[in-house]
Amino acid sequence: MLDNIWFTAAIWIGLAFLASIISIRVGISVALIEILVGVAAGNVPLVDGHSILRSTDWTNFLAMLGSGVLTFLAGAEIDPVALRKNLRPGLAIGAAAFLLPFGGVWAFAQLLLGWPVQQAQIAGIALSTTSVAVVYAVMIETGQSETALGKMILVACFINDLGTVLALGLIFANYDVWLLVFVVVTCLALFIVPKLARFVISRCGAKRVSEPEIKFVFFVLFFLGGLASTAKSEAVLPAYLLGLVLAGVFFHDKTLVLRMRSIAFAMFTPFYFIRAGSFVAVSAVWTAMGVILLLLATKMLTKFVGVFPLSRLYFMRKREAKYTTLLMSTGLTFGTISALFGLQNKIISQQQYSILVTVVILSAVVPTLIAQKFFEPTRRAMDAWGRFYQRRVSVRAGMVKLPNGK
DSSP: OTTSHHHHHHHHHHHHHHHHHHHHHHTOOHHHHHHHHHHHHHTOBOTTSOBSOOOOHHHHHHHHHHHHHHHHHHHHTSOHHHHHHTHHHHHHHHHHHHHHHHHHHHHIIIIISOOOHHHHHHHHHHTSOOOHHHHHHHHHHHTOTTSHHHHHHHHHHHHHHHHHHHHHHHHTSOOSHHHHHHHHHHHHHHHHHHHHHHHHHHHHOSSOTTOHHHHHHHHHHHHHHHHHHHTTSOTHHHHHHHHHHTHHHHHTOHHHHHHHHHHIIIIIHHHHHHHHHHTOOHHHHHHTHHHHHHHHHHHHHHHHHHHHHHHHHTTOOHHHHHHHHHHHTOOOHHHHHHHHHHHHTTSSOHHHHHHHHHHHHHHHHHHHHHHHHHOOOOHHHHHHHHHHHHHHHHHHTTSSOOGGGO
């Protein structure tokens, strides 16, 4: 019966529906719940000893499409104005939040755990991420997304994840003629596509039933993803970059981004997150709990070393600096994408994949709870940072003078 394509589809969508209900009830990101539902379904055997989830070519394709569209949206939903305004602190904090965990976890996995170089690199990439989804959800829930500090943190998350995507796409690529073709075509697309997108929107008009704008974006995503796959790189790299260059278009057309988000989260991303969770072996998690906790501690420690001093340097008080550091220590989407890339390309084993995804899940929960419980600043304090930061920048530029020589 489970070989019937309709029953297979019903099981996957039913699990996605269940995850949505649980997410609404408990107030936790639906992506995290979908991963946990995938873990549960993937570790419940049937009579024949197989999981209740049946992976087929079409479920694998939808999962792959989910990761690409999700990555695209992560880039497209960045506020271009906030990016330019907070580029200096966001670039510094985001770069440090990527580089130190990447190097620290890589060294820990290779030197102390004895993992080979490429396996340690996958660990470093997977645990260097910051979860835009988790941070954005926290900002929306607490009303901080419109504050100056909230926007700066989101910019830093974007820079952090850009480093992760670049590392994943470049470290494991085959450096041959196809990579050159991929780089050249991607650069041309990043230059041309924003103009073409505006042309398509202006010519076709908005709110068409056939959704030509969305089909155009999907066409470019599929084409660049195909080139990335041919070059043995990762399709999330051009997806993220494409989202970035189209952010201005999406920023002025909120309806378009809402429609794409609805399509992605209703149909594509559940297949990705449930599938990612289904590969986690619970038995491997229990036997490696000590390693999991050490990797989580390594990620959070290296994030603290990189982010906290820079937060203080950019005029944050200790409370806001600790809050920023903890939010930058979260991880979810790109962590699972990186770990799944390693598993699918046979770089890491299922046990190592289970370890990394468990650490990623814990990093989505532990730092967030600590930040909100003990260090959450008021909205007034987060806006005050923006005013003070801009004033200090003006002082350094010689545009204004502080009173009494301060």
